[in-house]
Amino acid sequence: MARFFPSRSIIASTFSGHAVLLLLSLSALMIHADIQRIELVSGDVYEGELDQGMRTGQGRLERRDGAWYEGDFVNDQMHGAGTYTWADRRVYQGTFRHDKRHGVGALRWPNGNLYEGAFLENRRTGTGRFSWANNDIYEGQFLNDQMHGKGLYVWSDGQRYDGMFRDGVKSGRGILTWPTGNKYEGQFLEDQRHGLGVLYWSDGTTYQGLFALNQMNGFGVRTVPNEEAAFQRWRMGDLLEAWPIVESERCRLQIDSTPWMFSGSSCINGHAHGTGIAVSVDGQAYIVNGRFVLGRLVQGDRKTLPAPESP
Structure with a gap:
């Protein structure tokens, strides 16, 4: 429906956005309701549909800072599907809710980085995919613009991590695989x-045990193909002690019907006796500073090691 305005300037304002409509004409001016141009108090310019003086429907908003938006509006807000382009040429294409990126969309940076996925109130939150210009790729969970939760990160050189993230970094349980074929799981x-x-x-060698700051640190079991397994003690990547894991007839020890290796103060009548270190022959558990009496554990805290994959 066409609207007619008298031949004088007309200023119309709304409660939301304080839009100012300036219409100058020497005679009666006919303006179609579906496409109108509004200059806002902020200096931004809107061109598009209005409903009862409010930006509602399809339109384009050009901001003073050089950014612009094209898409759906409801009650003077970006709401629905649209495209927002910043002055620095970042581009978001997707859904909006109450002036914020909200729902599903794609955000592209001028350097080639790209995020595709869920948004919540302007932030990458939910399930998404981030690809970097250097060909690194992450697919998984996001929270507040950070990788957070379960995800898969693949580096351009072939390295990959499948596991938990927290605040943008690997934290929790995961599997890190190198292009060489080496792998860490824990x-x-x-x-x-x-x-x-x-x-x-x-080459088939495994180490199951404790790590700190990317280094073997504490106790663990190292297994080398065609060699005896060894129980080892490490300090920040330096090997301090090692004991071969073999059952000794001279100093037998069984816990829960499972044979253990014992290295301690003494053996009596072929049984582990006194204080020392014990490791299950299968390398799955160990006891440090345990107390043993004639082949029986009477005091000590048994620690379990993660089991390696079957060959």
């Missing part, structure tokens, strides 16, 4: 191997 903290885990080498 706990991470603040982007580093930290806690219990298993490290696999491509």
